[in-house]
Amino acid sequence: MEAIRSINLGEKISNWYVENGRQNLPWRYSISPYRVWISEVMLQQTQVNTAIAYFERFMAKYPDLQTIKNATEDDIYNLWSGLGYYRRANYIFQAKELIHNKFRGEMPDNYDELISLPGVGRSTAGAILSIAFNKPYPILDANVKKVISRIFFKKDFEEKVFWNLSEDILDKKNIFNFQQGVMDLGSQLCLPKNPKCNLCPVNNNCQSNLRREFPLLSKKATKRRKEFLEFQLIEKNQKYFMTKEHNLGYWKNLWIPPVRRLDHQKAEIIHHLSHRTLNMNFKISSKKPKNVEGKWFDKKELALIAIPKPIFNRILSND
Numbered sequence: 001m002e003a004i005r006s007i008n009l010g011e012k013i014s015n016w017y018v019e020n021g022r023q024n025l026p027w028r029y030s031i032s033p034y035r036v037w038i039s040e041v042m043l044q045q046t047q048v049n050t051a052i053a054y055f056e057r058f059m060a061k062y063p064d065l066q067t068i069k070n071a072t073e074d075d076i077y078n079l080w081s082g083l084g085y086y087r088r089a090n091y092i093f094q095a096k097e098l099i100h101n102k103f104r105g106e107m108p109d110n111y112d113e114l115i116s117l118p119g120v121g122r123s124t125a126g127a128i129l130s131i132a133f134n135k136p137y138p139i140l141d142a143n144v145k146k147v148i149s150r151i152f153f154k155k156d157f158e159e160k161v162f163w164n165l166s167e168d169i170l171d172k173k174n175i176f177n178f179q180q181g182v183m184d185l186g187s188q189l190c191l192p193k194n195p196k197c198n199l200c201p202v203n204n205n206c207q208s209n210l211r212r213e214f215p216l217l218s219k220k221a222t223k224r225r226k227e228f229l230e231f232q233l234i235e236k237n238q239k240y241f242m243t244k245e246h247n248l249g250y251w252k253n254l255w256i257p258p259v260r261r262l263d264h265q266k267a268e269i270i271h272h273l274s275h276r277t278l279n280m281n282f283k284i285s286s287k288k289p290k291n292v293e294g295k296w297f298d299k300k301e302l303a304l305i306a307i308p309k310p311i312f313n314r315i316l317s318n319d
């Protein structure tokens, strides 16, 4: 650790950020704990370029904890529509309820309370504490992991070791610039193939660069279960019948056409969830099934409610 401090790794990364970082990302200005929280949850499973528009839309409607106070779960899901991993929208709903009921409507500024919020893990708590409250807490997202594995030439991910290293390289005097810098370094320079080491502020201290061998942390292979779904695309007078009544076990609280599981079928659309591969087909109909509660929406209305993306795209293409 002393060796790391003596070469000022953290400071080099902070200084590089000031000169080269992506300071115009919308969550990097008008900083508030709330904005950092929402952006971190969005970025957990979403690429920066996709998250920008969603973040701006979210902030236009709910710029702070006060405005989101009375939002319903549906309101938040609607803003999340198309972003995927909808559990995050549910976590935001639950967390803002807790913040208002238990923490007087203010984002906690300490680790134990933050980590008690649904959807806030150690890295998200670290991001909120360091970026919004200027406290020296480490982050360990995918980019930080990659940078650490490269600087210290670690071929395998070991949670405790990586957290310790993330803490050791912190530039505690410039915590904001450091955290943004290390994430940018990971996404802009420390690329999986052909990293741009000649531009990197820590190239003289990076063991991978010195060896010219660049480890890639192996991703856990995800085993996906196959499912076969038949949707009834019910259209009448240019409106579509959608329901939230289903027992799929995922897409809870999203609007979908009535659906049934089949044993096997040729798929019109194949869609991957984190642990499932969905083989989807659509049967066109104009008759609503009995005993299924739901609502009718025209295409304009469909754009404003929460629908899984492959279903939304399929309905849009239905002329």
Ligand code: SF4
Residues within 6 Å of the ligand: 147, 150, 151, 189, 190, 191, 195, 196, 197, 200, 201, 202, 203, 204, 206, 207, 208, 209, 214
């Ligand atoms: S020197 Fe190269 S491999 Fe090392 S951190 Fe920088 S970009 Fe990554």
